[in-house]
Amino acid sequence: MTVEEKIQKLTRDQYSKNLEDRISKIPIENYRNFSIVAHVDHGKSTLSDRLLELTGVIQPGSKAQVLDTLDVEISRQITVKSHVASMIYKHSNGEDYLLHLVDTPGHVDFRAEVSRSYASCGGALLLVDASQGVQAQTVANFYLAYSMGLKLIPIINKIDLDSADIPRSVEQVESTFELDPKTCIPVSAKTGLNVDRILPAVIERIPAPVGDENKQLKALLVDSWHDPYVGVVMLVHIVDGKVKKGMKILSAHSNKAYDVKEVGIMHPERTPMDLIKAGQVAYIIPGMKNPKEALVGDTFFQLGKSEGLKPLPGFEEPKPMVFVGAFPADGKDFNAMDDQMQKLVLNDRSVSLEKETSNALGLGWRLGFLGSLHASVFKERLEDEYGAKIILTAPTVPYKIVYRNGKEKIVTNPDDFPMNKVVNDVDYYMEPYVEAIMTLPNEYVGTVMTLCLNNRGESKDVEYLNTGQVLLKYEIPMAQLVEDFFGKLKGCTKGYASLDYEESGYRKSDIVKMELCVNGEPQDALTTITHKSQAQAKGKDYVSRFKKYLRYQLFEVAIQARVNNKVIARETIKAKRKDVTQKLHAADISRYKKLLERQKEGKKQMKATGKVSIGNEAYQAFLRRDD
Numbered sequence: 167m168t169v170e171e172k173i174q175k176l177t178r179d180q181y182s183k184n185l186e187d188r189i190s191k192i193p194i195e196n197y198r199n200f201s202i203v204a205h206v207d208h209g210k211s212t213l214s215d216r217l218l219e220l221t222g223v224i225q226p227g228s229k230a231q232v233l234d235t236l237d238v239e240i241s242r243q244i245t246v247k248s249h250v251a252s253m254i255y256k257h258s259n260g261e262d263y264l265l266h267l268v269d270t271p272g273h274v275d276f277r278a279e280v281s282r283s284y285a286s287c288g289g290a291l292l293l294v295d296a297s298q299g300v301q302a303q304t305v306a307n308f309y310l311a312y313s314m315g316l317k318l319i320p321i322i323n324k325i326d327l328d329s330a331d332i333p334r335s336v337e338q339v340e341s342t343f344e345l346d347p348k349t350c351i352p353v354s355a356k357t358g359l360n361v362d363r364i365l366p367a368v369i370e371r372i373p374a375p376v377g378d379e380n381k382q383l384k385a386l387l388v389d390s391w392h393d394p395y396v397g398v399v400m401l402v403h404i405v406d407g408k409v410k411k412g413m414k415i416l417s418a419h420s421n422k423a424y425d426v427k428e429v430g431i432m433h434p435e436r437t438p439m440d441l442i443k444a445g446q447v448a449y450i451i452p453g454m455k456n457p458k459e460a461l462v463g464d465t466f467f468q469l470g471k472s473e474g475l476k477p478l479p480g481f482e483e484p485k486p487m488v489f490v491g492a493f494p495a496d497g498k499d500f501n502a503m504d505d506q507m508q509k510l511v512l513n514d515r516s517v518s519l520e521k522e523t524s525n526a527l528g529l530g531w532r533l534g535f536l537g538s539l540h541a542s543v544f545k546e547r548l549e550d551e552y553g554a555k556i557i558l559t560a561p562t563v564p565y566k567i568v569y570r571n572g573k574e575k576i577v578t579n580p581d582d583f584p585m586n587k588v589v590n591d592v593d594y595y596m597e598p599y600v601e602a603i604m605t606l607p608n609e610y611v612g613t614v615m616t617l618c619l620n621n622r623g624e625s626k627d628v629e630y631l632n633t634g635q636v637l638l639k640y641e642i643p644m645a646q647l648v649e650d651f652f653g654k655l656k657g658c659t660k661g662y663a664s665l666d667y668e669e670s671g672y673r674k675s676d677i678v679k680m681e682l683c684v685n686g687e688p689q690d691a692l693t694t695i696t697h698k699s700q701a702q703a704k705g706k707d708y709v710s711r712f713k714k715y716l717r718y719q720l721f722e723v724a725i726q727a728r729v730n731n732k733v734i735a736r737e738t739i740k741a742k743r744k745d746v747t748q749k750l751h752a753a754d755i756s757r758y759k760k761l762l763e764r765q766k767e768g769k770k771q772m773k774a775t776g777k778v779s780i781g782n783e784a785y786q787a788f789l790r791r792d793d
Contacts, residue, residue: 186439188254189431192264195374197445199403201268201283203311204293205301205664209323213293213355213364214251214269220362221253221265223434250388250401250447252431255365263369266447268388281310286388286403286447289317289372291364292343296322296330296352299633300338302605306666308343317372320345321364326354334633341632377444383407383415383468386478388447390460392509396427398454399436403447405478407468410441414469415452418477419461423469424452486518486534487598487669488541488648489578491559491691493530495786500529503556507531510548517544522579526691526785527557532579538648557786559691561648566596566672580693583679586730596672598644601626603637604655606663611636613658621646622697641670645695680734682708683726684716684780691785701727705735713737715784 204210218224253265268283284290290311294300311318320339322332332352340347351367353360389401402409409415413426428451430438442448454460465477494503504521511517518534535541538561548556565583567575570593577583584590602623606614608630615625618640627639642651647667655663678701682692692712696704705727713725716739727735 182437182439185254185433185437188262189264189439192254192262194377194379194443194445196261196263197266197374198263198289198368198372199266199268199287199375199445199447200289200291200368200372201287201311201316202291202293203304203307203318205295205298205303205307208293208295208298208301208304209355210269210293213291213321213323213353213361214267216355216358216361217267217364218251218253218434219358220365221255223251223253250432251434252446252448255369257366257369264446265365265368268447281314283388284311284314284316286386287316288375289319289368291368292318292320292339292345293323294320294335294339296324296332296335297327299331299335299635300342300605300631302603302637302664302666305342305605305637306603306668312343318343318345319364319367319371320350322350322352323355325352326357326359331633338631338633375445377404377406379406379408379443379445381406381444382471382475383409383466384475384478385409385415385450385466387460387462387464387466389462390457392457393451396451398452398457398460400450400452400454400460401432401447402450402466404442404444406444408441408443409450415450415466416469416472417459417461418465418467418472420459420464422459424454427451427453486516486536486578487563487644488535488538488561489564490533490535490541490561491522491524491527491530491579492533493524493527493557493559493691495555495557495782499555504531506548510544516540524691526689526780527782534578538652557782557789559789560694562695563598563644563648565677565695568593568596580679580695581690583693583695585679594674595677597675597677599641599670599673600644600647600667601670602640602642602647602665602667604640604663604665605631605635605637606659608634608636610659610663611638614638614655614663617651617654617658618642621651622699642667643673643675643697644669645697678729680705680708681728682712683724683728684712685724686726688728689780689785692788698729701729702734705729709735709737712784712788713739715787716780 202210202213215224219226250269251267253267255263255265257263266286268287292304292308292311294304308318320336320343322335322339324330325332336347336350339345339350349367349371351360351363353364355361384405384407385402386405387400387402391399393399409426409429411426411428414423415426416423428438429440429442429448430436431442431446431448436449439448442450450466467475492507494500507519511519516536517540518532520532521529522532523529533541533544535544541558541561545556545558562578562580564576564578567577567584569575570591584592602618604614611628615638618625618638621642623640623642623646625638625640627637629637631637652665655665676698677695678698680694680696680701681688683689692708694704694708709725709727716723716725722741723739725737725739726733
C-alpha cells in the first residue's frame with residue numbers, strides 16, 4: 167500500500183468513525199424512513215440526488231442518479247432494484263435526524279421489491295409531474311403505499327418547465343388521491359428550486375419508526391445482492407434489537423445460522439459501522455456463500471434468543487409470471503453462457519432458471535420472470551454486462567390445467583401443454599388475468615377501448631380526470647399483455663398512454679396448443695398457447711412469416727399451423743425445378759412427357775424421405791420480432 171493510499175484509508179476510517187459517533191447520539195424518535203412514489207420518468211432519481219446533496223452525502227455536481235447503479239437502470243432511466251441511502255440532516259431546531267431514503271422501482275414487474283421497501287418506511291413522497299399530471303404508475307403505487315399505511319407528502323415536480331401547470335396538478339392530487347392541496351410542495355428537482363422544503367416536511371409529517379433496540383433482534387430482509395469479494399450482502403430493516411460484527415443470526419424460514427462479518431449503512435456506498443440498531447435500514451454481510459439462501463422478506467433473529475418470537479409478515483416467494491426459452495445464438499457458447507447466466511441470477515432471485523433442450527435450438531434454459539419488462543431488462547443486462555448474444559422464444563404465461571379427478575397442474579412450457587382434453591382426462595384450462603390501469607388523452611379513448619376488446623379485455627371503470635386525461639380500468643388476460651400490448655398501446659396513442667397492472671387471479675378459458683409444423687414435423691421452439699378464437703388468425707400469421715425464412719428445397723415443403731391435429735393454416739414452398747426437357751427437340755413429345763413424369767416421381771420420393779434442414783438463423787429471424 168502506497169503512502170497516498172494509507173492516507174486515503176485513514177481519512178475514510180476517520181470519516182466513518184465521526185459518522186458513527188454522530189449517529190449513535192441520534193435517538194430512534196429522530197429517525198425517518200421514507201421512499202418516493204412516482205410514475206416512470208417523473209424525476210424520482212433526480213430528486214434523490216438533490217436530497218443527497220442537501221445532506222452532504224454527495225458533492226453537488228457529482229455523478230447523476232447515484233442510486234441507479236446498474237447499467238440498464240442508467241440506460242433505460244428506470245429503477246430496477248431497491249436502493250437505500252442514509253442521510254443525517256440538521257433540522258432548524260438544532261437536532262440531528264437520521265433519514266433513510268429507500269429508492270424503489272416504479273414498474274409493476276418489480277412490485278414485490280416495492281412492497282417490501284414500503285414495509286420498512288413510515289411515509290413516502292408522492293411525486294407528480296407538473297406537466298403530465300397523475301399517470302398510471304402514480305395511481306397504482308399510491309394505492310399500494312396507502313394500503314400499507316404510509317403517510318404521504320405530495321410533491322409537484324418539474325415546475326421549471328414551460329408546460330408546467332401547477333394549479334391543475336394540485337387539483338388533481340386533491341381529486342384523485344383526496345390529499346389536502348395545502349400540503350403540496352412545488353419543486354424543480356433539476357434546478358433544486360424549493361427542494362430544501364422537503365426534508366423539514368418529512369421530519370414534521372412522517373412518523374418515526376416504532377422499535378426498541380433493547381428487545382430481541384428482529385430484522386426484515388428487504389433485498390440482497392452478490393458481491394464477488396464478500397459474497398451475499400443483505401439489506402435489512404432492523405425492527406427490534408441490534409446487530410454487530412461477530413453476532414450469530416438465524417433465518418426464520420430456512421433455519422440456517424450465519425456469522426455476521428460486517429454491518430453498516432449505505433452512505434450511499436457501503437460504510438462499515440460497529441453496530442446497527444432498531445429503526446435503521448442498513449446492510450449485513452452474513453458470510454453467506456449461496457445467494458439462494460437469502461430469501462427476500464425473511465426474518466432474522468439472534469441465534470439462541472429467538473424462542474417465542476414470530477417472523478415478521480412480508481415473506482413471499484417471488485412468482486414468475488412470464489416464461490421464455492433462452493438459447494445461445496451460437497450453440498458452442500452454451501457452457502460459457504451458463505456461467506454468466508448463473509452469475510446474473512445471483513443478483514436477482516426473482517428469476518427462475520432451469521436447463522432445457524430444444525430439438526430446434528439445442529441446449530438452453532427456461533427462464534421465469536415477473537413480467538415482460540423484467541425479461542427484457544434481464545436480456546439487456548446479459549448482453550451489456552457479459553457481451554452475450556442470446557435468442558429468446560416468444561414469451562408465455564403459466565397456465566393451469568384442472569383434471570377430472572380434481573388435481574391441478576401449472577404448465578409454463580407450451581411444449582408440455584396437453585394436445586387433447588379427452589385423451590389427457592382434462593376437465594378445463596385456466597389462464598391468469600390482470601387488472602390494467604391506463605391513463606391517456608381524451609381523444610384516444612375509443613381507439614384504446616377497441617385495442618382492449620381485441621385483446622379480450624373487459625371494461626371495469628372509466629374515469630375522466632380534470633387534465634383532459636382519462637383513466638381506464640380493464641381486466642385483460644396476461645397472455646395478451648405480454649404480446650407487446652404496451653407497444654400497441656403506445657402506438658395507437660402516439661406515445662401518450664401509460665400503463666400499470668396487477669394480478670387478478672386465474673379464470674376458466676378456452677385455450678388451445680398451436681404447433682407449427684414443417685412437412686409434418688412440429689417445431690418445438692415455435693409451439694405456442696393461444697385462445698381458440700385467435701388460433702386461426704395467429705396460425706395464418708405464423709405460417710406466412712416463417713415461410714420467408716426457409717430456403718427452397720428440391721422437393722415441396724408444407725408449413726402448417728396445427729391445433730388438436732387439425733390443420734388450421736398452411737403455406738407451401740414449391741420445389742426447385744430443373745428444366746429436364748431443355749435438350750429435347752420440340753417434336754419429341756413422348757420423350758418430353760416421360761422425362762417430366764420421372765421428375766415428378768423423383769420429387770414425390772424426395773418429399774417422402776427428405777428432411778428439411780432449418781438453420782438457427784431462421785428461428786432467430788422469426789423470433790426476433792418477439793424480443
